Amino acid sequence: KAGVTQTPRYLIKTRGQQVTLSCSPISGHRSVSWYQQTPGQGLQFLFEYFSETQRNKGNFPGRFSGRQFSNSRSEMNVSTLELGDSALYLCASSLEPQSSYEQYFGPGTRLTVT
Amino acid sequence: AQSVTQLDSQVPVFEEAPVELRCNYSSSVSVYLFWYVQYPNQGLQLLLKYLSGSTLVKGINGFEAEFNKSQTSFHLRKPSVHISDTAEYFCAVIPGDSSYKLIFGSGTRLLVRP
Numbered sequence: 069k070a071g072v073t074q075t076p077r078y079l080i081k082t083r084g085q086q087v088t089l090s091c092s093p094i095s096g097h098r099s100v101s102w103y104q105q106t107p108g109q110g111l112q113f114l115f116e117y118f119s120e121t122q123r124n125k126g127n128f129p130g131r132f133s134g135r136q137f138s139n140s141r142s143e144m145n146v147s148t149l150e151l152g153d154s155a156l157y158l159c160a161s162s163l164e165p166q167s168s169y170e171q172y173f174g175p176g177t178r179l180t181v182t
Numbered sequence: 183a184q185s186v187t188q189l190d191s192q193v194p195v196f197e198e199a200p201v202e203l204r205c206n207y208s209s210s211v212s213v214y215l216f217w218y219v220q221y222p223n224q225g226l227q228l229l230l231k232y233l234s235g236s237t238l239v240k241g242i243n244g245f246e247a248e249f250n251k252s253q254t255s256f257h258l259r260k261p262s263v264h265i266s267d268t269a270e271y272f273c274a275v276i277p278g279d280s281s282y283k284l285i286f287g288s289g290t291r292l293l294v295r296p
Contacts, residue, residue: 103284110287111272111284116283123282124283126283158226169216170228172228173225173226174225
């Protein structure tokens with residue numbers, strides 16, 4: 069079974085631009101979560117989607133948004149990029165029900181904002 | 183708010199020596215506990231988890247962890263490490279609610295020397 073895939077793997081953007089990152093979960097997984105990893109703040113939860121609905125949201129500004137499609141694929145969007153948005157963005161998928169709570173992570177998208 | 187503390191930012195150890203990576207969490211309610219490993223330029227891989235039951239949990243690659251409710255700790259151990267265990271290790275919790283939101287510690291870099 070294929071793992072979580074994220075595209076693109078690397079991205080360089082300029083301040084003020086916007087960016088869209090994509091995540092394809094493991095087949096059959098319906099929950100997708102996004103995390104931001106930076107050297108200064110570590111790993112921080114962005115949001116979680118299940119059945120196309122945002123179920124949970126972390127403490128990030130409204131410039132960070134996401135969505136989930138009917139095939140469980142998810143995208144996250146960051147508008148008006150700032151230098152501090154440079155990070156590794158990780159996507160994780162989970163199989164419902166919640167009895168296992170296991171999340172499977174993709175390799176991440178490394179975003180560099182210049 | 184829920185938090186996770188990893189007391190050591192880096193742990194150097196010689197090959198074949200035992201190792202313990204420390205993790206403490208703050209919570210007055212039930213939590214689910216996890217250890218993840220991150221190799222360079224990769225996503226996170228689940229090592230082991232504690233949901234309930236036996237407090238000694240065995241995971242992949244010879245790792246194990248012990249849940250101690252009175253000390254709110256979940257330390258990770260391996261009796262004999264290999265060079266290939268060199269990586270970043272993250273302790274994480276999911277609060278006892280209905281979400282999949284992982285709250286991570288700051289990570290411990292395990293450096294195995296020959």
